[in-house]
Amino acid sequence: MSAASGKLIKGATGDWETVIGLEVHAQVTSNSKLFSGASTEFGGEPNSHVSLVDAAMPGMLPVINEECVRQAVRTGLGLNAKINLRSVFDRKNYFYPDSPQGYQISQYLSPVVGEGEVMLELDGGRTATVGIERLHLEQDAGKLLHDRSPSLTCVDLNRCGVALMEIVSKPDIRDAEQAKAYVTKLRSILRYLGTCDGDMEKGSLRADVNVSVRRAGATELGTRCEIKNMNSISFIGDAIEHEARRQIEIIEDGGTIDQETRLYDPGKGETRSMRSKEEAHDYRYFPDPDLLPLEFSEAFVAGIKAGLPELPDQKKARFIAEFGLSPYDASVLVAERESADFYETVLAGLADKARDGKLAANWVINELFGRLNKEGRDITGSPVSSEQLSAIVDLIGEGTISGKIAKDLFEIVWTEGGDPRALVETRGMKQVTDLGAIEKVVDEIIAANPDKVAQARARPQLAGWFVGQVMKSSGGKANPQTVNDLLKSKLGI
Amino acid sequence: MSVDAATVRRIARLARIAVTDDEVPHLQGELNAMLAFVEQLSEVDVDGVEPMTSVTPMEMKKRADVVNDGEIADDIVRNAPATDDHFFLVPKVVE
Structure with a gap:
């Protein structure tokens, strides 16, 4: 796999290339947890969404949630990845109050999904392909609250045992822009698939970012540092830039990089070492004796494949081919599932899709998105419905109103609502062709x-x-x- | 395979088991005896043999995605030495 070249960083002694790989933790969309029947709902009273399995009471046994398996396979298919018909759950041992088991059930040597890839679109129409190393299922940990008491930590196990997909990229990413584009694209794919809601504020999607640097043209990888628990795409970009510069300075001053785990502090704009995690790296993995290997058939995979929705890349290609949209406009429309759905509903409401599909795209992007952006709203809170927009586009397409009048009509529909066709009649907005x-x-x-x-x-x-x-x-x-x-x-x- | 005294201390630390220096030689002897016993298995040639996970052919049991457990916070924290508002309380741990 050859990575797309990225932006080089100028050091005191020459140019440096950044090499980045990401481990994204995506919370699986499911009703109940990976190995128990407790709810996955966000929030809830402390320890209310906890079963005796999640609390690791003696004698409790994990039983896998089949929907979580389907979601992992679905995601693997969406990443054009190899699906492993047999995979194994292992115990990743560590001692910390967020895990009453004393280990996390994860997959080590045999993950459920193997190699795949994600296509990125970068500025200026460039593209890049990022390899996926693997995807595996694992349990989330509980939540620790440190600010309720000066001497004690409060433990809430509501998240404990919720299914996560860890999606590991190959070190194919070469600068902060590509890293941000990768997370954005991955999030979009997950949301199209409905396998993760992608809500980074609630922690449904978070990333560990591995960063190393090497001199431009070098082929050997440098020593990497891992920046843990990033939950914002723009912070991921900032953290990479800061971390790369930190490493370059150390090497140029004659030092060496210690492989370590670091945390990004967005307030200070720097990463700092998390020394406490050093010793914990000895996870003593072994197959979980409570769980048989996870096995399913080709037919099971084929059934899931048959039900996959159209993904952003396919949708974009279709918009371009069917309606003659520009690649840029098509990208804007497919970036978020809600936007694409809205545009498709507008299309479905048109009298002549083939004639007015492109016109509809212009109206969705320029008039509607433009206006929504200006007012800080998103598509789900749009005062203009898809039916209303279809009607406006129909009126333009059939020559009843001019584009200029359509903007006035849009304004009326936005502020007052109403049926565009009726408004054109009652307010005498019809184009005069007589x-x-x-x-x-x-x-x-x-x-x-x-x-x-x-x-x-x-x-x-x-x-x-x-x-x-x-x-x-x-x-x-x-x-x-x-x-x-x-x-x-x-x-x- | 055998363990030295430092490894014994490290394993104990990882498992959060308090082991005094006096106990180390004894534990080291016990662990090494166990390892030597298990070591005999390496005499068997298992090239090309699939690891066996069960003596009878069994498939992993799967569960439907329904919420049928939880909402028992009282029970969950009942045995905890210290609780507050259904939180478990532990000595302060901060990164």
Whole structure:
């Protein structure tokens, strides 16, 4: 796998390349936990979503949630990855109050999903492919609260045992921009698939970022540091830049990088060492004797594959092929599942999709998204429904209103609501295509302005003034093409 | 395979078991005896043999994705030495 080249960082002694790999932890969308029947719902009273299995009471045995397995397979298929029909759960041993078991049930040597890949689109139309090393299922840990008491830590096990997918990339990422594009794309794929809600604020998606640097042109990897628990895409970018510069400075000053775990402090804009994690790296993995190997058939995988939704890359290609959208517009529409769904509902409501699909895209992106952005709203809170937007686009497409009037109509629908077609009737916004009516206006204006007529005959580009006058006196409702044609023949230019 | 005294102390530390220096030689002897016993298995040639996970062919049992457990916070924290508002309380651990 050859990685796309990234932005080099200038050091005191030359250029440096950053090499990045990510481990993304994505919370599986499911009703109950990976190995128990307790709820996965966010929040809840302390220790209310906890079963005796999650609390690791003696004698309790884990039983796997089949939907979590399906979700992992679904995600693997969405990442074009190899699905392993047999995988094994292992115990990853560590001692910490967030895990009453004293170990995390995870997958070590035999993950449920093997190698795959994710396509990235970067600025300027460049693309990059990032290899996926593996995806495995594992348990989330409980939550520790340190601020309720000066001397004690409160432990809430509500998250303990919730299914996570750990998605490990290959070290194919070469700068902060690519890393951000990777997480953005991965999040989008997960949300399309419905396997993870991607809510980074609630911790449904978080990433450990492995960063190392090497001189431009070098082929050996440098020593890496792992920045733990990043839950914001922009912080991931910032942390990579800071960490790469820190490493370059150390090496250029003659030092060496210690392989270690670090935390990013967004307030200070620096990473710092988490020494306490050093010793814990000895996880003493071994197969979990409580769980048989996870096995399923080709038919099980095929059944899931048959039910996969259309993913962003496929959708984008279809929008371009069917409706002639530009690659950029298509990317904007497919980036978020909600946006793509909205556009598709607008399309479904159009009288002539083939004719007006591209026009509809322009209206969704420029008018609707533009307006939503300006007011800090997202598509789910749009005051203009897809039906209303379809109607507006229909009205333009069939020539009932001009694009300019459509903007006024959009404004009315946005602020007052209502059926666009009825509004056009009641408020007299219809485009005038009646030749006689327009001709009358044209004649009046020509008669009233003999001096301008003479000027326009001498310099035809001045005819624009007449177009403006006719449009003004028709309230913008005259069909501009008709006005133009009429003026040309009347003025003899 | 055998363990030295330092390894014994490390294993104990990882498992959070308090082991005094006096106990180390005894534990080291016991662990090494166990390891030597298990070591006999390496005499068997298992090249190409699939690891056996069960003596009878069994499939892993799976559960439907329904919430049918939890909402028993009282029970969950009942045995805890210290609790507050259904939280477990432990000595302060901060990164």
